[in-house]
Amino acid sequence: MTDSPFSVRGSVLQVSVTGPAGTAVELLDAAGAVVRTGEIDRFGDRLALADLGVTDGLKGLGGLVFRHLEPGAYTLRLDGEEAPVTVLDPFVLPDDFDARVRGQRLDEGYGYVEVRDGALLSVGVSFPDRARWGDGPYPTLVQYSGYKDAKDDFATGDPANENILNTEANLALHCGYAVVGAAIRGSGGSEGSFLLLEPIQGTDGHDVVEAVAAQPWVARKRDGAPKVGMIGRSMPGYEQLLVASYNPPSLAAVTPAAVGGRPYGAAGRPGGVVNVALARGIAGWQVDPVDPPGGIPQVQPPRFAPGGWDDWVAERIAGGDEVCERNQLLRGQAVDAVPAWAFVDQEEGGVLAHADGEEWAARTHVPTLVLGAWQDQESGPWFTDLLDRYPDDTVVRLAAYNGTHEETRFPLAAAQWLEFLAFFVREELPAFPDAAARYLDEVTAYMFPEGLEVRFDHWAGTTFDEALEAYRSSPPLVVWFDNGWAPGRPPGYPYAAFSVAFDRWPPPEAGARRWYLAPDHRLDAAAPGEGARPLGFHYDPSVRPRTSKGDAPDVNHPCVEYDWQPPAGGRGLQFATPPFDRDTLLVGTASVDLWLRSTAADLDLEVVLSEVRPDGWETFVQAGALRASSRALDDERSTELLPWLSYRRDDVAPLPVGEFTLVRVPVPAAAHLVRAGSSLGITVTAAGGNQPHWELDAQWPEGVDAHGRKVVVDVAVEAGMASSVVLPLVHSWVPRDGHPRPDLPPRDALRRQPSRRWRPAGLEVPAPPPEPEPPVPVSVRLKRTAPVRFAARQRNRALGLKQRAARAWVLAMRKVGLPPRVGLAAVVGLLAAGVGLALGRLLRHRR
Incomplete structure (x- = not known):
């Protein structure tokens, strides 16, 4: 033309x-x-x-x-x-790829890279301090996303240019790496339009890596291969997964952090429940x-x-x-990805069907370190779904910990990705120079005034080859515990007390332990007998805050005070195991198997797993959500500990009217030390209020259905319909390093694990009568100064008396055809009228 x-x-x-x-x-x-x-x-x-x-x-x-x-x-x-x-x-390179892509030259500073279709993507090239690291060549790291990666001040080593998303890049720069920031198609100065994680972003990233690796300022490994890796969390993490799936021959390693697997059912739509905050946060700002x-x-x-x-x-x-x-x-x-999360009730054929991290992992042969926080407030804990999808010959390691979306900026996680890159890209012993330490202290001083240090003392006295052999022969999956409660560190600082290593995921050491839901807020080891009445609650999202963030300025600070509220009276069910007699690790996914009946055909549940401490507080461990109509399982992938939801269009189904049905709520992976004397608890409520940034858009937001009737949920707890929870527990382990502290952490010291008073709010209610009117849940408000404990037998007996009296009143009013509250008002009115009449007669008699 x-x-x-x-x-x-x-x-x-x-x-x-x-x-x-x-x-x-x-x-x-x-x-x-x-x-x-x-x-x-x-x-x-x-x-x-x-x-x-x-x-x-x-x-x-x-x-x-x-x-x-x-x-x-x-x-x-x-x-x-x-x-x-x-x-x-996408899997076939043009004949002139070497000449056009690998043959171009990039200089320090801002510029453009031509990719295979001729489009120009904006990049920024930064070299480390020449006075310290010389004139090159340098080991090189690429961060690739739709953030400000290509901006000319992205990686300068100057704390004044810190923007939270470039911390890792600047730490790498101070560690002697050249850093290339690249803007994905449709962002920054790059050509094109944007659709979240579409295949062309993967091939573009492949081409950027190959163009960078061909530059004379990139160092070479002992075998002559380029020393090129990738870094970044969140979108840069997902882009690493996508790029690595196209296996650029010059890519030595990737370190994706804060990522997940399948597009539907993870952070944007956990369990099928709409997360409007994340949908708009990631995709909305890309559209226009x-x-x-x-x-x-x-x-x-x-x-x-x-x-x-x-x-x-x-x-x-x-x-x-x-x-x-x-x-x-x-x-x-640009294509709006929000409808795929907010308005589609299955994952087939949506605009994000291509964004499948598990599929990417299955064709990846690039050495990979996956980093993730179990309580990640943005991406969630679904990074473990990737681990069993990689080919057997791919080097895959895991670094997992409790904490926030941004933990890779801080010492615990930073030490892991720097170590991995030192072995697989740089081919040198890991180190953290003084310049990197000064940078980290300066940009985090507002949160951690006592300073942060990154150390690699465990490699002291070894040669690189000895260290590499020890690293590669060690168990590849390492889980850190009690991040925020390490010996010798202030509470809430990003250091863990100890770690445990495993050979594979899920860890075979984690045995499935089942407890059964029982009255009086118990989880019993023995299955229930016949005749137990169902437990019920009023499904009411309106009594929960949209998020648990409260007034917390930044979840990365130590000892953040969240607004994590206990369920309101009668608006949930809570249960706890007996206290553990020894320290026990919880590692892996869990399943909460509820025999459920609801007055609504569909609803959105959330189950919280927590440690119930002997001091009367409970500490958040993990939460799992489920839209009941999405409860169908993929039988091939489901296990006792992992109910794998199918999310297939043909499997979406309402709850059967008036009948109990088994609903397995998946609780995503977590790892937590349960100390002797503590219990494990579960809380079942309407979805929402348990995450600081997510806003789960639960159905029936006011707690009433389309006819204005309360939405009531009953959970069966009898033989034949025994609701239960199965948890992954490790009773015997050897720490990889460190050791557990014997004392309980201060409240909120564990990073991204808020605490609240343990106040069991689920109350027994009678099974609904056969008439069409839904049951009215009994609500007993508990004094805030005296929380009900699962072991407080006398208090439970008193509560039982109140419940029996309330039940008798409900049944009596129904026999005369009056709603309970109207009946109470009528009786009070009649009594008042009777007293008034009697007083009038007495006064007239005295006259």
Whole structure:
């Protein structure tokens, strides 16, 4: 299309075109059949009106992208012209790949990398301090995402430029690595439009790695291979999983942190329950870079707005960067991923069906260290779902701990990814230079005023080859316990007391232990007998806060005070095991198997697993959610400890009316030390209020159904329908390093594990009568100054008397056809009237 106003690009599984706005476009396959139609948008005009410093040359222009195409030859027909275009296969490199991609040269500073389809992606290249590390070549790390990775101040080593998402990159720089920040397609100065974790982001990342590895300033390993690895958490972590699945031959290792597996059922839709905060937080701000979605302000500003991820782009364009300017034209073709999380009740065929971390892991051969926090407030704990999906010949290691989404910025986790990269990329003993220590102290001093140190003393006195052999022969899965309660450290600081290593996941050492739900808030080892009445509660999300964050300024601080509230009276069920007689580890996933009946056809449950301490507090361990209509299991992958939900369209089903049905609530993986004298507890409520950032959008938010009736949940606890919980416990272990502290941690010292008073709120209610009116739950409010303990027998007996009296009242009122509360009001009124009449007669008699 010589001298054409249109620019056409055949890409990986897609075709894009830019040109005059409003132009009708048709895409024809090799047989001449029209397979897609569309119209070029008017995004160029929006760019000009957005005060981004763009030139008038973009006015009247726009873009169009056709996605999800099969590889092969096509023809693009537009405005009377036809252009041949080839859709690329993601697993096949073009013949000129070496010349165009590996043959290009990158310099220090901001620039562009050409990828296989000819698109230009923005990158920033930073070298370590030459006075300390010389003129190169350097081992090199790539961070690749839709954040500010390509901005020229992303990796400078200057604490003044710290933005929380570049801590790891700057620590690496101070450790002697060159750092390359790369902006994914549709972000920063890169060409294209954005769809969360689509395949082309993986092939683009492959090409960036290969282009970087070919540079003369990249060091080589002893076998001549480039010393190139990848770093980053959250989106950069997911991008590592995706890029590694295309196995760039020059990629020595990846360290994905704060990641997960399948797209549906994890953080964006745990158990099928909508998490509106995460959906908008990750995908919403990518959709329209100028205005917030639907005009509604979000937590994250639009990309081009002040504080947005691309707020630096306007300055580049105003400074004359014509490539950056032209690359913005396709931004109007970004795809909103939110509907896939918020409005689709299964995972097949959605716009995020491609974003499957388990599928990526299954074809990855790059050495991988997965890092994750069990209580990650953004990505959640589903990183362990990846571990058994990797091929047997792939080097895969795990570093897991309690803590936050950002733990890789801090010593416990930072030491793990630096160590892994030292062995698999740098080929040197791990070290943490003084410059890195000073940087870390300065950027975290507002949280950790006593300073943070990273040490590798355990490798002192060994050669690299000796250390490498010891590292590779050690068990690959390492779990740290009591992060925030390490000996010699202030409470809440990011150091663990001890670690335990395992050979595989789930650990075979973790045996399945089952307890049965019982009255009086008990979990009994013995199965129940016949005749026990169901336990019930009023399903009422309105009494729970949307999140547990409260006024906490930052969950990364030590000893954060959360607003993690106990369930309100009658709005949940709580149970606890007998106290443990010895220290025990909980390691792995759990299953809460409820025989459940509800007055609603569907609802959203959440189960909290906690340590119930002998001092009357409970400490959060993990939470699992479930939309009841998504309860169907994949039998091939489900186990006693892991109810693997199918999320298949044909499996979605309402709860049967008036009948008990088995509902297995999956509790994601966790690891926690349960000290002797403590118990393990579970809490069952409507979903919500247990996470600081997630907002689970539970059904029936006011606790009433479409007819205004209370939504009531009954749980059976008798033989034949014995509700239970099965937990993964390790009774005997040898610490890899460190040792447990004998004393209980101070409340809230364990990172991202809040505490609250243990107040069992679930109350026994009678089985619902056969009439259509739903049962009314009995609600007994407990004094806040005197929490009910599961072992307080006298208090439980008193509570039982109140319950029996309440039950008798409910049944009596129903016999005369009155609702309980109306009946009470009527009786009180009659009594008052009777007393008044009697007093009147007495006074008249005395006269």
